[in-house]
Amino acid sequence: MFHVLSVVEFPRQARGVLRESWYNVNFDMNGVTTMRQHPVYKTPPQNQMILHDFDAPVGVGDNYVQRLTSYLQVNL
Numbered sequence: 294m295f296h297v298l299s300v301v302e303f304p305r306q307a308r309g310v311l312r313e314s315w316y317n318v319n320f321d322m323n324g325v326t327t328m329r330q331h332p333v334y335k336t337p338p339q340n341q342m343i344l345h346d347f348d349a350p351v352g353v354g355d356n357y358v359q360r361l362t363s364y365l366q367v368n369l
Contacts, residue, residue, distance in 0.1 A: 309345055313338035314359040333358060 315333045325331055338360075349361060 309343040310347055310349075310361050310363040312340075312342050312344050312349055312359055312361055314340045314353070314357055316340075316354055316357045318356050318358050320356065328358060331358070334360065 315336070316339055318331075318333050328334075344361070347361060347363070349359060353359075
């Protein structure tokens with residue numbers, strides 16, 4: 294399953310790591326074996342930003358989750 298997050302007008306905007314975050318998350322893991330299955334990921338993120346690397350901010354708040362997404366393009 295693929296999701297289109299947003300249209301990138303200029304390729305330079307697409308360079309980096311997409312950080313999506315959700316705040317005030319209920320961590321009741323009843324019936325959920327991994328965070329990837331948590332229902333919060335089925336809702337739009339409350340915040341999105343492009344990071345330069347996988348060094349995500351820490352201490353942002355309490356009861357939040359984040360997802361980092363990036364693609365590796367190898368030149369042949």
